[in-house]
Amino acid sequence: MDAAPSPPLEYQPGFGNELCSEALPGALPHGQNNPKACPYGLYAEQLSGTHFTAPRAANRRSWLYRIRPSVTHEPFHPINFPNESLTADFSAGAVTPNQLRWRPFPVPSEPVDWVRGLFTLCGSGRASSKEGFAIHMYVATESMTTSSLTNADGDMLLVPEQGALRLKTEFGLLDVAPGEIAVLPRGVRFAVELHNGAARGYVLETFQGHFALPDLGPIGANGLANPRDFLHPVAWYEDVEGVSYSVLQKLEGQLFVATQSFSPFNVVAWHGNYVPYKYDLARFCPMNAVAFDHPDPSIFTVLTVPSYTPGAPPTADFVIFPPRWLVAEHTFRPPYYHRNCASEFMGLIRGQYEAKQDGGFLPGGASLHLCMTPHGPDTATYERAAAGGACTASADGPAHLGHETLAFMFETSAIPRVTPAALSCPSVDRDYYKCWGPTPQQHHQHHHHHQQHQQPVGEEAPPKAEADGSGGASGGPLPQWNAQPVWDVLNYYFSWDADEDEDEEVALVAMFAGIVMMPAKRRVGDQLVELQKVHADLHAQLTAIEQSDDYQKAASLLASDPLARLNKKKFSTAMGHAWDTYVSLKNQMASVCANIAQLEMTMEQPAMKVLVSDKSGRVMERPFKDLDYVNDSWVNKLGKEHKALKRENRELNQIYHAFQKVNRNLEDEREARRDEAPPEQIEELEKATNDAITEDAFAASFWERAGRLVAPSHRGLLAESQAFAASSRAASTKKVYANPWEGFKSWCRAGGYCYLPASPVVVGMYLTTVAKTASSYSTVKLASAAIFMQHDLACEGVNPTKHPFCKAVRAAAKHLLGTAVLNQNAALKVITKIRARMSAAPDALGAALSAQQRLLERGRLLRAPAPAAAAAGS
Numbered sequence: 008m009d010a011a012p013s014p015p016l017e018y019q020p021g022f023g024n025e026l027c028s029e030a031l032p033g034a035l036p037h038g039q040n041n042p043k044a045c046p047y048g049l050y051a052e053q054l055s056g057t058h059f060t061a062p063r064a065a066n067r068r069s070w071l072y073r074i075r076p077s078v079t080h081e082p083f084h085p086i087n088f089p090n091e092s093l094t095a096d097f098s099a100g101a102v103t104p105n106q107l108r109w110r111p112f113p114v115p116s117e118p119v120d121w122v123r124g125l126f127t128l129c130g131s132g133r134a135s136s137k138e139g140f141a142i143h144m145y146v147a148t149e150s151m152t153t154s155s156l157t158n159a160d161g162d163m164l165l166v167p168e169q170g171a172l173r174l175k176t177e178f179g180l181l182d183v184a185p186g187e188i189a190v191l192p193r194g195v196r197f198a199v200e201l202h203n204g205a206a207r208g209y210v211l212e213t214f215q216g217h218f219a220l221p222d223l224g225p226i227g228a229n230g231l232a233n234p235r236d237f238l239h240p241v242a243w244y245e246d247v248e249g250v251s252y253s254v255l256q257k258l259e260g261q262l263f264v265a266t267q268s269f270s271p272f273n274v275v276a277w278h279g280n281y282v283p284y285k286y287d288l289a290r291f292c293p294m295n296a297v298a299f300d301h302p303d304p305s306i307f308t309v310l311t312v313p314s315y316t317p318g319a320p321p322t323a324d325f326v327i328f329p330p331r332w333l334v335a336e337h338t339f340r341p342p343y344y345h346r347n348c349a350s351e352f353m354g355l356i357r358g359q360y361e362a363k364q365d366g367g368f369l370p371g372g373a374s375l376h377l378c379m380t381p382h383g384p385d386t387a388t389y390e391r392a393a394a395g396g397a398c399t400a401s402a403d404g405p406a407h408l409g410h411e412t413l414a415f416m417f418e419t420s421a422i423p424r425v426t427p428a429a430l431s432c433p434s435v436d437r438d439y440y441k442c443w444g445p446t447p448q449q450h451h452q453h454h455h456h457h458q459q460h461q462q463p464v465g466e467e468a469p470p471k472a473e474a475d476g477s478g479g480a481s482g483g484p485l486p487q488w489n490a491q492p493v494w495d496v497l498n499y500y501f502s503w504d505a506d507e508d509e510d511e512e513v514a515l516v517a518m519f520a521g522i523v524m525m526p527a528k529r530r531v532g533d534q535l536v537e538l539q540k541v542h543a544d545l546h547a548q549l550t551a552i553e554q555s556d557d558y559q560k561a562a563s564l565l566a567s568d569p570l571a572r573l574n575k576k577k578f579s580t581a582m583g584h585a586w587d588t589y590v591s592l593k594n595q596m597a598s599v600c601a602n603i604a605q606l607e608m609t610m611e612q613p614a615m616k617v618l619v620s621d622k623s624g625r626v627m628e629r630p631f632k633d634l635d636y637v638n639d640s641w642v643n644k645l646g647k648e649h650k651a652l653k654r655e656n657r658e659l660n661q662i663y664h665a666f667q668k669v670n671r672n673l674e675d676e677r678e679a680r681r682d683e684a685p686p687e688q689i690e691e692l693e694k695a696t697n698d699a700i701t702e703d704a705f706a707a708s709f710w711e712r713a714g715r716l717v718a719p720s721h722r723g724l725l726a727e728s729q730a731f732a733a734s735s736r737a738a739s740t741k742k743v744y745a746n747p748w749e750g751f752k753s754w755c756r757a758g759g760y761c762y763l764p765a766s767p768v769v770v771g772m773y774l775t776t777v778a779k780t781a782s783s784y785s786t787v788k789l790a791s792a793a794i795f796m797q798h799d800l801a802c803e804g805v806n807p808t809k810h811p812f813c814k815a816v817r818a819a820a821k822h823l824l825g826t827a828v829l830n831q832n833a834a835l836k837v838i839t840k841i842r843a844r845m846s847a848a849p850d851a852l853g854a855a856l857s858a859q860q861r862l863l864e865r866g867r868l869l870r871a872p873a874p875a876a877a878a879a880g881s
């Protein structure tokens with residue numbers, strides 16, 4: 008146990024009771040909450056934890072008496088460090104029926120405070136509707152000395168695994184070591200200081216309600232977690248002024264920061280029943296079976312978050328597996344195999360959990376089994392217990408589950424969704440399922456009965472985490488989002504069929520990458536789409552009013568007598584309320600338009616920061632403009648690897664070669680159609696692309712910037728050069744690009760992607776959709792040229808269309824579409840031809856033909872023969 012460097016703190020015991028505390032004698036007002044003048048000139052401030060009219064038993068609030076009110080701060084603004092690892096909305100997460108396990112999350116070597124080290128693993132619901140919960144890991148290597156956090160999203164239960172913490176709160180100090188827990192209610196300002204070096208642990212955040220003690224039913228009045236063991240701080244304050252203090256606020260998973268000149272921990276006295284607290288898990292008084300069989304693990308519930316609906320399952324339970332005696336006779340003592348209605352997230356504070364002997368479930372790691380996912384003791388545990396071996400848990404007499412082990416569970420009734428970041432982080436243990444497979448000894452033992460050579464099952468191999476060096480509790484970079492080949496992760500968790508069309512797979516991986524990499528842009532994009540809906544709705548309402556008689560009357564009255572409006576009574580009596588409504592809608596419209604313009608600027612703002620990972624997988628923040636598409640390079644790399652795999656696939660190669668032999672006619676037909684295309688059309692397109700750089704399609708902001716840049720005496724020259732540059736292009740050619748560019752923009756907006764600069768992944772996907780419906784390659788090429796031109800002009804040096812992925816898509820489209828028409832009718836003709844041939848074809852060729860036919864029928868137009876695609880991709 009870690010020792011606190013300072014004398015033990017004072018606490019107040021109880022659970023949910025009314026408490027009061029003052030750090031200076033007489034600081035707490037007597038007989039009322041907010042007297043006209045508080046003692047010592049303090050400010051009274053209420054902090055409510057429930058709605059004002061909540062039933063008395065559930066009502067939570069506290070009164071704080073502070074040196075300065077909390078409101079004394081500069082305006083909040085979004086924080087400028089990456090917080091994409093943090094979320095409070097799980098509508099976009101992934102679910103999987105597979106068992107999930109994470110090896111210990113690495114603690115970074117660089118300075119990271121508790122807030123920056125928060126990393127969301129999974130959750131359900133969303134903070135915006137105060138429903139559901141989130142589960143995070145935290146890692147920290149430095150104390151929060153001049154910053155505090157307020158979580159507006161819900162209560163947080165902290166389970167330290169490594170490193171003792173001092174929680175500075177508005178209510179006072181709490182020292183919390185591994186083996187203890189703390190609850191920080193919604194809204195309470197706190198700072199996390201480290202007592203002795205790096206810290207790591209788990210957080211259960213509930214968006215609804217508060218943690219409560221479970222009912223005890225037939226157990227009676229005592230047992231499990233007893234109320235008197237929950238400890239609350241005593242008032243403590245620091246009177247620090249003239250500093251630059253950062254007050255952080257988490258709201259819907261986003262972090263905001265405001266600065267103020269004084270410490271927020273300036274509460275001299277307080278009273279109430281809405282107070283942070285801690286609890287030592289060693290005080291838990293467990294109940295258990297004393298004859299045979301197992302009670303359900305609900306018997307170990309420490310705290311619960313009740314549902315809004317009485318009698319409904321709790322939103323979340325915090326359950327521990329404490330040291331205890333096992334005495335059940337003729338009973339399989341490790342936890343039984345099960346599939347539960349609830350979902351279970353498990354963590355390990357210390358020791359080795361009784362149901363996992365394989366060394367893969369380690370302190371600082373985690374496991375997650377969603378609703379009805381089967382799990383239970385691993386094979387090693389099962390064999391040891393069933394054989395009645397030396398393991399204490401399998402003996403028939405009383406056995407003690409050692410004090411060195413402490414595991415816990417966050418059990419939830421709603422199904423948690425896993426964040427893409429958690430699914431793709433390097434800690435994911437993709438061999439987890441193997442712990443239920445046969446042990447290596449089983450083969451030898453069962454076949455040769457060489458029992459004397461069998462090692463103890465638990466010692467068969469060093470723990471995986473040690474073997475691969477990632478299990479250490481120190482060193483290593485921050486939790487990494489995308490260093491792991493996402494392809495493998497997807498392939499494992501979603502068991503994607505490796506024989507599926509490869510282009511589609513690469514596109515899906517790319518979309519996954521988009522979720523990981525661009526949540527900030529997506530958020531802005533989503534807002535933009537929402538506002539555009541509001542805009543359309545307002546426009547419709549305004550149009551309806553403009554067509555009404557009342558409006559016509561009002562308009563003509565105003566036209567003849569502009570002052571009529573001043574006599575408001577007369578005017579509105581004459582016109583009904585139509586005019587008022589119209590004016591109000593017009594105002595709303597103006598505000599919506601301004602918002603849209605601002606969001607569009609944000610979307611096009613190249614200075615927006617994004618997270619990228621370098622080749623070693625280290626995650627860092629970069630301006631979006633300078634992003635060198637690291638995420639896309641691994642998509643491309645994975646695509647190449649995948650193609651290499653496919654080339655090795657003998658069966659496919661056979662099909663391909665067989666198909667090539669019999670398909671000469673089809674190829675000839677394509678060649679013929681390609682030859683039909685007028686060469687001057689191609690030349691014109693290519694010339695257009697090359698000339699695009701001189702096109703006067705510079706963003707308006709370019710000219711604005713230019714206008715500010717040049718000396719006043721040169722403004723005339725600037726206008727002249729603008730006109731000069733524009734004269735290099737015919738107006739008709741400019742028009743050629745306008746529509747394809749608009750098409751791309753609206754497609755991006757609908758998908759929530761940034762279009763300037765656009766990721767090559769986005770461009771590749773868009774060109775794919777264009778190719779699917781295009782009748783000839785020129786359409787694809789035109790779209791690509793339009794995107795090329797816009798980027799060439801607007802984003803110096805960054806052009807997604809040059810990316811190998813986009814090149815590959817264009818090559819594939821060119822190969823398939825040629826420049827001639829290959830529409831559905833043509834495809835059907837090909838199919839008919841193939842069918843006719845099939846009647847005469849030998850078996851292998853028949854298989855090849857039917858494979859090709861199936862593809863054509865499925866409309867997967869991008870299936871180019873492997874050599875062509877490989878050449879284009881390299």
Ligand SMILES: [Fe+2]
Pocket residue numbers: 345351376382
């Ligand atoms: Fe379980």
